Amino acid sequence: MCMDDIMRRWPETIAVLIRHGMLCVGCPIAIYHTVTEACEEHGVDEDAFVGELLAAIPG
Numbered sequence: 001m002c003m004d005d006i007m008r009r010w011p012e013t014i015a016v017l018i019r020h021g022m023l024c025v026g027c028p029i030a031i032y033h034t035v036t037e038a039c040e041e042h043g044v045d046e047d048a049f050v051g052e053l054l055a056a057i058p059g
Contacts, residue, residue: 003038004030012056019052020044 003024007014017024022042024030035053039046 001034002031003033003035006035006053010053010057012058013053016049016052016056020049 003017003022007017007024007030014025020042022038022044024033024038033041035050036046038044039049
């Protein structure tokens with residue numbers, strides 16, 4: 001799933017992205033970047049990041 005899809009489906013995750021310096025909101029690359037690619041590009045630990053994303057999603 002690309003970053004754009006994640007933000008659109010679960011807008012609560014946007015705060016997690018911003019906290020990690022990932023300014024994916026409005027970025028034209030967000031429609032292509034997977035979580036793995038975004039983490040690699042921004043130097044973010046993927047496992048920790050995914051955990052935070054999951055925690056931000058309601059339900």
